[in-house]
Amino acid sequence: MSTRASENFNEIMRFVRFITSCVGFDVYDPNFHFSAVTITVVSLISMYFIFTILTIAKEFHGNWMFMIQASAMSGSVVQACAKIYMGVSSVETVSKLYVQLNQNYTHFEKEEDARYSMALLRSCHKLRRFLVLVGISYMVGALGMIIVAVLASILTGKLYLIMHFHLPGIDVNTEWGAWATQALHCVCIILGGLGLYTGDMIIIVYLMQSFVYADILQLKVDHLNALSENQDSTEKQLEASAQLINIAKWHQTYTRFIDQCNDMFSVLVSVQVTTSAVCIVITIFSLLTSDWIGGYCYFCVLVPNMYLYCILGTILENCSEKFMYEMYNISFYNLNPSQQRFVLFMLAKSQQPGAILLLGVMPLSVSSALQVTKSIYSITMMMARFLQK
Numbered sequence: 001m002s003t004r005a006s007e008n009f010n011e012i013m014r015f016v017r018f019i020t021s022c023v024g025f026d027v028y029d030p031n032f033h034f035s036a037v038t039i040t041v042v043s044l045i046s047m048y049f050i051f052t053i054l055t056i057a058k059e060f061h062g063n064w065m066f067m068i069q070a071s072a073m074s075g076s077v078v079q080a081c082a083k084i085y086m087g088v089s090s091v092e093t094v095s096k097l098y099v100q101l102n103q104n105y106t107h108f109e110k111e112e113d114a115r116y117s118m119a120l121l122r123s124c125h126k127l128r129r130f131l132v133l134v135g136i137s138y139m140v141g142a143l144g145m146i147i148v149a150v151l152a153s154i155l156t157g158k159l160y161l162i163m164h165f166h167l168p169g170i171d172v173n174t175e176w177g178a179w180a181t182q183a184l185h186c187v188c189i190i191l192g193g194l195g196l197y198t199g200d201m202i203i204i205v206y207l208m209q210s211f212v213y214a215d216i217l218q219l220k221v222d223h224l225n226a227l228s229e230n231q232d233s234t235e236k237q238l239e240a241s242a243q244l245i246n247i248a249k250w251h252q253t254y255t256r257f258i259d260q261c262n263d264m265f266s267v268l269v270s271v272q273v274t275t276s277a278v279c280i281v282i283t284i285f286s287l288l289t290s291d292w293i294g295g296y297c298y299f300c301v302l303v304p305n306m307y308l309y310c311i312l313g314t315i316l317e318n319c320s321e322k323f324m325y326e327m328y329n330i331s332f333y334n335l336n337p338s339q340q341r342f343v344l345f346m347l348a349k350s351q352q353p354g355a356i357l358l359l360g361v362m363p364l365s366v367s368s369a370l371q372v373t374k375s376i377y378s379i380t381m382m383m384a385r386f387l388q389k
Contacts, residue, residue, distance in 0.1 A: 019201065032088075048077055048188060051166065052070055054166075065289050065290070072298070078275050082199075097206060104212060138301065162186065162294050207261060207265075210258075227243055228240050229331070266357050
């Protein structure tokens with residue numbers, strides 16, 4: 001692993017862009033266009049909806065519960081559509097922010113103060129760890145759904161489908177038809193998991209950069225405090241004033257960054273949290289009313305899937321609050337009157353910390369996820385009582 005922060009960040013981004021290229025959505029490229037892989041992924045999504053509707057139409061008579069059970073994974077497909085829309089519609093913004101982040105790492109690692117490089121390296125470590133954890137959750141969930149269903153089918157001699165849809169014209173009650181359907185389900189699960197991970201990586205990469213902005217601001221404030229302790233000469237006063245302006249510009253850069261992230265991600269995070277919550281309820285219903293054995297693994301994917309963006313939102317909130325607190329850490333009484341008035345102006349601007357909005361109403365945070373979890377619990381208990389009657 002390289003000791004330079006910019007090289008660390010570029011290594012991470014090479015991995016991210018490799019994964020996004022595997023599903024045909026390397027939106028970090030400003031010249032992004034649809035490829036054969038992109039068309040294949042979009043075709044599989046369309047195929048899922050068509051086959052699911054046809055299967056529901058075939059199985060609905062005499063088994064109304066199947067319609068609900070077959071909708072269990074629809075939420076993840078809706079999430080995939082939302083991520084595709086977000087990526088394709090925001091190619092220019094995604095690529096520009098990518099260049100901006102690269103410039104941050106390249107610029108600040110050259111600072112004489114070694115703490116800048118250490119802060120950037122810590123950010124890379126957190127980003128790498130977060131990406132790995134999310135990747136493992138998707139991999140375990142996808143492979144678990146496949147392995148559990150296949151092993152149960154082999155050991156019991158009874159067919160346990162990975163997903164709910166059937167292939168038109170193929171009888172799943174025959175051995176050949178059953179394994180042909182399972183094979184297509186495997187392809188859909190693997191590409192689906194990879195596609196969802198791709199969309200998540202874009203949000204993770206950008207929102208985790210809030211650590212960089214907050215840590216750099218702290219170092220800038222420390223430098224200002226050191227300058228403000230001795231302003232005997234006009235030259236030193238000008239240097240302190242220049243550092244104040246530098247801090248204000250950095251705060252404006254961070255504010256614009258959050259606004260751009262909110263514009264890109266607000267719809268996506270709303271779709272992800274709401275569809276995950278609905279799918280959790282439907283999956284619990286399916287587990288109570290059917291023998292969908294892969295649903296247990298799918299449930300283990302849905303829960304972290306719902307909390308993922310809320311955790312990122314909390315990280316963003318904490319970093320925005322750190323911006324406000326660092327403004328209060330400025331040695332106010334060591335500054336001259338004009339500098340003090342400037343600090344008061346920055347304090348007023350920092351009172352409204354940046355945040356991603358969920359459904360355009362509440363800030364995206366873990367507390368919001370807990371409120372959703374309470375609603376899921378209430379609905380689940382009501383559903384359980386209904387099934388007992």
